[in-house]
Amino acid sequence: MSNQIGLGLHHLKTLNALRQTGSLVEAARMLHLTQSALSHQVKELESRIGMELFVRKSKPLRFTSAGLRLLTLADDLLPQIRLAEQDLLRLAGGESGRLHMAIECHSCFQWLMPTIDSYREHWPEVEMDFASGFNFAPLPALARAELDLVITSDPLLSPELVYIPLFDYEMLLAVSRRHPLAQKEWIAPTDLRQETLITYPVEHSRLAVFKDFMDKAGEEPAATRTAEMTLMMLQLVASQRGVCALPNWALAEYLDKSHIQCRPLGEQGIWCTLYAAIRAEHQEQPYIVDFLETAKETCFSRLDGIRPCKTNEVSYSLSTVL
Amino acid sequence: MSNQIGLGLHHLKTLNALRQTGSLVEAARMLHLTQSALSHQVKELESRIGMELFVRKSKPLRFTSAGLRLLTLADDLLPQIRLAEQDLLRLAGGESGRLHMAIECHSCFQWLMPTIDSYREHWPEVEMDFASGFNFAPLPALARAELDLVITSDPLLSPELVYIPLFDYEMLLAVSRRHPLAQKEWIAPTDLRQETLITYPVEHSRLAVFKDFMDKAGEEPAATRTAEMTLMMLQLVASQRGVCALPNWALAEYLDKSHIQCRPLGEQGIWCTLYAAIRAEHQEQPYIVDFLETAKETCFSRLDGIRPCKTNEVSYSLSTVL
DNA sequence: TGAGAATAATGAGTTTGATTCAATTTGCGT
DNA sequence: ACGCAAATTGAATCAAACTCATTATTCTCA
Numbered sequence: 001m002s003n004q005i006g007l008g009l010h011h012l013k014t015l016n017a018l019r020q021t022g023s024l025v026e027a028a029r030m031l032h033l034t035q036s037a038l039s040h041q042v043k044e045l046e047s048r049i050g051m052e053l054f055v056r057k058s059k060p061l062r063f064t065s066a067g068l069r070l071l072t073l074a075d076d077l078l079p080q081i082r083l084a085e086q087d088l089l090r091l092a093g094g095e096s097g098r099l100h101m102a103i104e105c106h107s108c109f110q111w112l113m114p115t116i117d118s119y120r121e122h123w124p125e126v127e128m129d130f131a132s133g134f135n136f137a138p139l140p141a142l143a144r145a146e147l148d149l150v151i152t153s154d155p156l157l158s159p160e161l162v163y164i165p166l167f168d169y170e171m172l173l174a175v176s177r178r179h180p181l182a183q184k185e186w187i188a189p190t191d192l193r194q195e196t197l198i199t200y201p202v203e204h205s206r207l208a209v210f211k212d213f214m215d216k217a218g219e220e221p222a223a224t225r226t227a228e229m230t231l232m233m234l235q236l237v238a239s240q241r242g243v244c245a246l247p248n249w250a251l252a253e254y255l256d257k258s259h260i261q262c263r264p265l266g267e268q269g270i271w272c273t274l275y276a277a278i279r280a281e282h283q284e285q286p287y288i289v290d291f292l293e294t295a296k297e298t299c300f301s302r303l304d305g306i307r308p309c310k311t312n313e314v315s316y317s318l319s320t321v322l
Numbered sequence: 323m324s325n326q327i328g329l330g331l332h333h334l335k336t337l338n339a340l341r342q343t344g345s346l347v348e349a350a351r352m353l354h355l356t357q358s359a360l361s362h363q364v365k366e367l368e369s370r371i372g373m374e375l376f377v378r379k380s381k382p383l384r385f386t387s388a389g390l391r392l393l394t395l396a397d398d399l400l401p402q403i404r405l406a407e408q409d410l411l412r413l414a415g416g417e418s419g420r421l422h423m424a425i426e427c428h429s430c431f432q433w434l435m436p437t438i439d440s441y442r443e444h445w446p447e448v449e450m451d452f453a454s455g456f457n458f459a460p461l462p463a464l465a466r467a468e469l470d471l472v473i474t475s476d477p478l479l480s481p482e483l484v485y486i487p488l489f490d491y492e493m494l495l496a497v498s499r500r501h502p503l504a505q506k507e508w509i510a511p512t513d514l515r516q517e518t519l520i521t522y523p524v525e526h527s528r529l530a531v532f533k534d535f536m537d538k539a540g541e542e543p544a545a546t547r548t549a550e551m552t553l554m555m556l557q558l559v560a561s562q563r564g565v566c567a568l569p570n571w572a573l574a575e576y577l578d579k580s581h582i583q584c585r586p587l588g589e590q591g592i593w594c595t596l597y598a599a600i601r602a603e604h605q606e607q608p609y610i611v612d613f614l615e616t617a618k619e620t621c622f623s624r625l626d627g628i629r630p631c632k633t634n635e636v637s638y639s640l641s642t643v644l
Numbered sequence: 645t646g647a648g649a650a651t652a653a654t655g656a657g658t659t660t661g662a663t664t665c666a667a668t669t670t671g672c673g674t
Numbered sequence: 675a676c677g678c679a680a681a682t683t684g685a686a687t688c689a690a691a692c693t694c695a696t697t698a699t700t701c702t703c704a
Contacts, residue, residue: 004407004411004608004611004612005407005410005411007331007403007406007407008330008331009329009330009331010691023650023651023652024651024652024653025650025651025652033691033692033693034692034693034694035651035652035653036652036653036654036692036693036694036695037691037692037693038652039652039653039654040653040654040691040692041691041692043653043654044690044691049410049414050414050415051413051414056651056652056653056699056700057699057700059701065413066410066413066414069406069409069410069413070406070410073402073403073406076402077399077402077403080395080398080399081329081395081399084329084391084392084394084395085326085327085329087391088327088371088388088391088392089326089327089371091373091387091388091391092371092372092373092388093372286326289326290326332662345680345681346680346681346682347679347680347681355662355663355664356663356664356665357680357681358663358664358665358666358681358682358683359662359663359664360681361681361682361683362662362663362664362682362683363662363663365682365683366661366662378670378671378680378681378682379670379671379672381672
């Protein structure tokens with residue numbers, strides 16, 4: 001008779017995910033559950049409350065007043081719980097540690113900076129450092145324990161490394177607004193035959209445009225040139241010096257301002273996953289785990305166009321079995 | 323890997339109960355769980371956090387910093403959840419209703435007033451009223467639906483009534499500090515042979531001092547006289563006009579101030595349960611359920627000496643089976 | 645408007661975590 | 675050292691929450 005409703009934290013998390021994603025399927029993916037689970041869960045909760053939590057029909061998913069009430073509750077509670085858990089982890093498992101990281105793509109600074117900022121508040125003792133640039137291979141360095149974390153979308157499987165997926169994103173081709181390709185709905189590999197493709201200065205085999213798009217069709221762009229920074233690439237694109245493939249979330253903020261448009265690669269689009277690579281021994285380390293958690297939160301709250309990823313973790317043993 | 327700790331609301335509730343009661347046994351009783359359950363629960367949580375939550379030895383149960391951190395979390399979250407659930411209940415199941423109540427013992431005003439105050443904030447539409455006094459029988463009136471809630475420690479089983487236990491309390495004998503009985507550790511039935519016993523003006527068979535103490539031993543006090551109010555009784559006791567049996571929680575606030583002392587009745591003491599009687603059909607009514615919830619909260623936070631009760635609910639069918 | 649794809653609901657079966665029960669250990673007062 | 679109450683422990687049980695497989699609904703685009 002007590003606790004009529006029996007609200008649980010998972011309910012709040014579900015509602016929250018539901019709001020962020022706008023659909024059961026996506027929310028389920030974000031929570032690493034099945035869509036069925038959520039359906040049951042919500043239904044059960046609704047029956048206990050005695051009214052619906054959201055209107056099912058209608059695409060961007062509208063919440064009822066009851067749903068909204070629970071969402072405000074979630075907004076109050078979840079962050080507090082997050083903080084408390086962080087405090088506990090710090091209290092328990094050594095406050096300090098080393099977190100030397102490297103990113104493979106400069107765009108990542110966009111979310112890495114805020115991530116680090118909020119992380120540092122909670123782990124002031126963790127010694128942080130980064131390296132970036134295309135002139136050295138970070139993953140081997142990670143395996144050798146010269147680094148502790150590498151952000152990459154191009155996993156290099158190795159027994160001592162584990163890849164934690166952060167989010168899925170789409171590779172888009174950025175073209176000038178006046179460029180003929182801007183007219184097309186989506187880009188075919190042959191469309192790039194006469195284009196100059198601007199890329200980061202790394203081997204083509206590690207770039208999704210090549211690996212998953214051009215190479216598959218046996219096509220090549222007319223020319224390639226490299227640039228180290230996203231902004232510079234976009235300047236070149238805007239000046240009609242070429243086209244380039246970039247993550248949708250990195251592009252998002254430039255789309256209105258600049259004279260740039262973007263188009264999917266292929267009819268389905270090319271979707272990639274961004275991973276955080278860490279050494280397997282670090283998998284349970286509170287200060288590492290919390291960094292990853294913070295990173296995901298930051299990304300999902302600041303980046304447009306990204307999606308929660310299906311898989312939960314990629315390690316050597318796991319994926320070599322597949 | 324996500325959500326390292328997996329904190330749940332039941333953890334917070336447990337910690338909270340542990341603080342209030344000071345022991346696993348009592349906390350378990352308060353939560354209507356076994357003590358074993360709590361032991362497992364706490365142990366599991368501690369193992370996930372990686373440190374102890376409280377020091378086991380040491381009687382008034384000391385919390386570690388981790389434990390304290392979680393308690394502050396509990397203090398933040400639990401009330402918010404409570405509020406949200408109230409809001410939902412109101413949203414869902416009609417905001418209004420009738421709540422006419424009666425108390426059998428004037429002392430209950432002590433906790434009933436604050437209960438009503440905080441209740442009214444959340445259920446402004448509920449129409450409240452009370453009756454009190456010894457000149458009419460409230461339980462039959464409740465069965466006849468003239469009342470909706472009766473506070474009593476003396477259940478009168480009837481098929482349409484249900485008794486929700488609020489808390490357990492001890493009946494104590496109040497005596498003047500200069501009274502000879504003040505010297506005794508505890509009071510025996512024979513001790514009252516030459517005393518004047520002051521009681522509320524109801525049948526003796528409904529008073530625990532008689533039913534569970536004197537009658538059992540076949541004893542009688544030298545005389546009895548009645549008074550309607552606790553305060554008046556205590557004045558009489560202080561003036562050596564007699565002794566009286568009152569609930570420990572009702573006595574608590576007068577002990578220091580006045581020249582009154584109190585002693586257990588019998589070696590084990592006499593423990594009673596205070597119930598809220600409602601009509602069975604009202605068992606699920608949100609506005610009733612919430613009133614009971616509010617009452618319990620108020621009692622446990624304001625009354626000294628009371629204990630959570632073992633049983634969860636007493637109804638006609640249930641107890642006639644026993 | 646009707647076929648196909650995506651999303652949601654449903655039912656049965658399974659898993660997992662929380663709880664109980666029974667037995668044992670620990671701590672404390674005499 | 676003994677005895678009692680409280681706490682721990684392990685095995686067994688139970689129920690909530692989840693998955694899988696299927697069906698129903700809704701959306702969208704020809």
